[in-house]
Amino acid sequence: MSLGFRYQADVNEQIRALELIKRKLRTSIVIKVCNTLRIQDLRHLYYTIHHEKPAPGQLPGIQTITANRESYRYVAVFVSIYRNASRCNIRTEMDVEALMFAWDYFCLTFPGHIRERRPYGNIRPANFDEAWAIAESVQAGLIELAYCHRCHHNFLTNYYSHLQPICQLCAIKKRPGPKPKTRTEQSINQAV
Ligand SMILES: [Zn+2]
Structure with a gap:
């Protein structure tokens, strides 16, 4: 995989993570589909957007x-x-x-x-x-x-x-x- 393609793939993944967080998906789930950001980064992003911490724990059954x-x-x-x-x-x-x-x-x-x-x-x-x-x-x-x-x-x-x-x-x-x-x-x- 070329460096340019890899970079674009990483950017796309981060944009998708941002869209998921905008919809308030808990960060413990977002991390599963975003390998290029750390959980701390996702939590910080969530707090920056919503001014509250992401919900902890498992998804509802x-x-x-x-x-x-x-x-x-x-x-x-x-x-x-x-x-x-x-x-x-x-x-x-x-x-x-x-x-x-x-x-x-x-x-x-x-x-x-x-x-x-x-x-x-x-x-x-x-x-x-x-x-x-x-x-x-x-x-x-x-x-x-x-x-x-x-x-x-x-x-x-x-x-x-x-x-x-x-x-x-x-x-x-x-x-x-x-x-x-x-x-x-x-x-x-x-x-x-
Ligand atoms: Zn019917």
Whole structure:
């Protein structure tokens, strides 16, 4: 590899690390895809941008992210965007650029619903750490999209969940009591 090519590759890697940190991915994960910067440099960069320390510890698990069926619908939307944005097979490799695009688009689709660092709501992923964990779960074969022949939308299957692997849109529609469609529900139906 020529020196010029190596230099360009290093610069590209550092730009990508910067983009990940701008989206608040914890630095213990960024270091895995950036070999040219030290963890201290990444932490300093994070603090410079956000004026707070990066979150410590492990990524949230997919079971926590998909704790209820309502959240499944949003994760299905997110995985659909990620899959459509990627030119790779996301079941065999992580596409970092497509993942960043999917996260940005997801935030635009549900403005005001994403509460950074306060993932108590049903709209998941609630931050980019969760988005990363979802992409890893797709790659590991823990979750995948399936097609519902009844409503003609994609739904999320989680092979390690206590919930039945059925379409979440159809399951929620079956619940008793009339409920007018909210704008968020309309967005989901269009996006999945
Ligand atoms: Zn369905």
